[in-house]
Amino acid sequence: MHLDIISDPICPWCYVGKKRMEIAIAARPQMQIDLAYRVFQLNPDMPREGMDRKEHMRRKFGESKGPSPIMKALIDAGRELGIDFNFSRIARTPNTQDAHRLIRWSHSTGHQPELVEIMFRRYFTDGDDISDHSVLLDIAREAGMDTGIIGGLLAGDADRDLILAEDATARRIGIQGVPSYVLANKYLLVGAQEPELLLRALDMAFAESRQAAAS
Numbered sequence: 001m002h003l004d005i006i007s008d009p010i011c012p013w014c015y016v017g018k019k020r021m022e023i024a025i026a027a028r029p030q031m032q033i034d035l036a037y038r039v040f041q042l043n044p045d046m047p048r049e050g051m052d053r054k055e056h057m058r059r060k061f062g063e064s065k066g067p068s069p070i071m072k073a074l075i076d077a078g079r080e081l082g083i084d085f086n087f088s089r090i091a092r093t094p095n096t097q098d099a100h101r102l103i104r105w106s107h108s109t110g111h112q113p114e115l116v117e118i119m120f121r122r123y124f125t126d127g128d129d130i131s132d133h134s135v136l137l138d139i140a141r142e143a144g145m146d147t148g149i150i151g152g153l154l155a156g157d158a159d160r161d162l163i164l165a166e167d168a169t170a171r172r173i174g175i176q177g178v179p180s181y182v183l184a185n186k187y188l189l190v191g192a193q194e195p196e197l198l199l200r201a202l203d204m205a206f207a208e209s210r211q212a213a214a215s
Helices: 012-026 055-060 069-081 097-108 114-123 133-143 147-155 158-174 195-214
Strands: 003-009 034-039 180-183 188-189
Touching: 003 012, 003 055, 003 188, 012 055, 012 069, 012 188, 034 097, 034 114, 097 114, 097 147, 114 133, 114 180, 133 147, 180 195, 188 195
Parallel strands: 003 034
Antiparallel strands: 003 180, 180 188
């Protein structure tokens, strides 16, 4: 069964959603799932060089009045899943086009789950700028990819148009927030749902896909 996870590597709930989906998938080891991460840019108009994070957050959400209940819920959810959110270390909000290009390439080499996990950790825990090519190359190296090839690709515009087109397609089909999941090319589930709900969705989509294949 095909499973598309539509996300952005600077989306904290996408990190939570990734961990929760992994729990659901682990509960069904007999289920053959072809998983791929797809593009959504939370900030499609972000300058190529990114922006100071505090300024970006001020423009997007207004002046901060201290931790919000939503932020507390996010941090608590992350802690339960072993995620150490450390927002104070994040100095800049990056443009994620190049990060998405790397995620795309990692799928073709079979390194995507590891690379996405590393990228989330490097951004949300270490505070690294994941638009910086040296950081992306180090992420690729840690995931086991060929950094010589990746360096050459990052230096050019390979697949940039495909990334923009995929982002546009997500918006055209009605995706407004992430994470979103497309199961069996048919069912759409939105939000970092609890593993129990994700598991029910996997079971339903898998059963229907098997029934369709048998008919």
